Amino acid sequence: MDLGLQGKRALVTGSSSGIGEGIALRLAEEGATVVVHGRNEARTTAVAERIRSSGGTAETVTGDLTDAAATAALLDEVVAAGGVDILVNNAGGRSGGFSPEPVWETPVEQWLATYRLNLVSAVAATQRLVPGMVERGWGRVIHVASAVALHQPPMFADYQSAKAAEINYARSLAKGLGGTGVTANSISVGIIATPDSEVELMKAAASIGAADWRDAEEEIATEVFRQAVPRIGRPDDIAWAIAYLASPRADFVTGTNVVVDAGV
Structure with a gap:
């Protein structure tokens, strides 16, 4: 099936490895120009070269999305190059790693850092790039959340809560963007x-x-x-779902959280 992504331009944050890399490769294979993002320039460039070697079109931006100045600079670079039609807010994780301390012992600083890495970075990218989508009358915002936002294990509460907040933000965004041609959704991934x-x-x-x-x-x-x-699961399991939500085929889907977790 042709998903209709030819001529579309997409930014996938955190796409220098893992799930983000899989999403970038899939969108490029479907015909989109992909802006690959990462903190490590060599790994980011390697993903872009992989796309190009397969006949796709890719650009790169680098920067730490937990740093406000670096985030603003890389988003300005994306806008200066023409903006994007598709924003995949994939960058995330748990600041400091997934140490199994009791939830009541997670320091407040850890909570703030995890929210910056997941939710705040997504909000910053959305606020900078969505106005261009609205002006053009078409766009897609997709947040990569997690299945643990829905069925909470007794650990990593800061990460679970940040991902739940992304789902909530996507729903609010979808309503706020009603009638603009821009949709907003989230996807909760499993293992x-x-x-x-x-x-x-x-x-x-x-x-x-x-x-x-x-x-x-x-x-x-x-x-x-x-x-x-x-x-x-493999990254492409997520990438296929993202490709659908990013496409014109999903015009009737907004404010939705798609769960791709193998039925946990």
């Missing part, structure tokens, strides 16, 4: 095999006596993570 999730996947493997998660993927998926789909 996806990326470099960042490798440690957790290996812990899951060890819990059932496996040396590597790839050797016991079905058992880990169904018994450890209790998924309905007996495999671990």
Whole structure:
């Protein structure tokens, strides 16, 4: 199916690796010009080169989205180059890593840093880039949230809450943008095999006596993570859902949170 992304221009934040890289590759394959973003210039450039080598069109911007000045500079660069039709707010994570301290011991500074990395960076990008979409009469804003925003484990409360706030923000944004031609949605992702999730996947493997998660993927998926789909997700599982939401085919979809978590 032709998703109608030819001629569209997309910024995918945090797309120098993992899920973001998968999204950038998929959007480019569907015909969009993709602005690849990351903090590491070499890794960001490598993703852009991978897109170009496959016949796609890619540009790059670099900068730390937790730094207000750096964020403003890279967004100004995107606007100066023509803005975007599609904004995928993918950059995120938990500031300081996923240490399993009790939720009541997570320092306030940790909460603030995690919100800056997830929600605040997404708000900054949205506020800078959406006016151009509204002016052109068409656009897509997609927030990459997490399934833990919906079924909270007893840890990482700052991360869960930040992702829940992104879902809420997308819904509010969708209503505020009503009638402009710009839609806003979010997607809640489950366990996806990326470099960042490798440690957790290996812990899951060890819990059932496996040396590597790839050797016991079905058992880990169904018994450890209790998924309905007996495999671990890959970045392209998320990228396909994003590509649909980003396309003209999804004109009737806004204010929605799409859950892609294998039925956890």
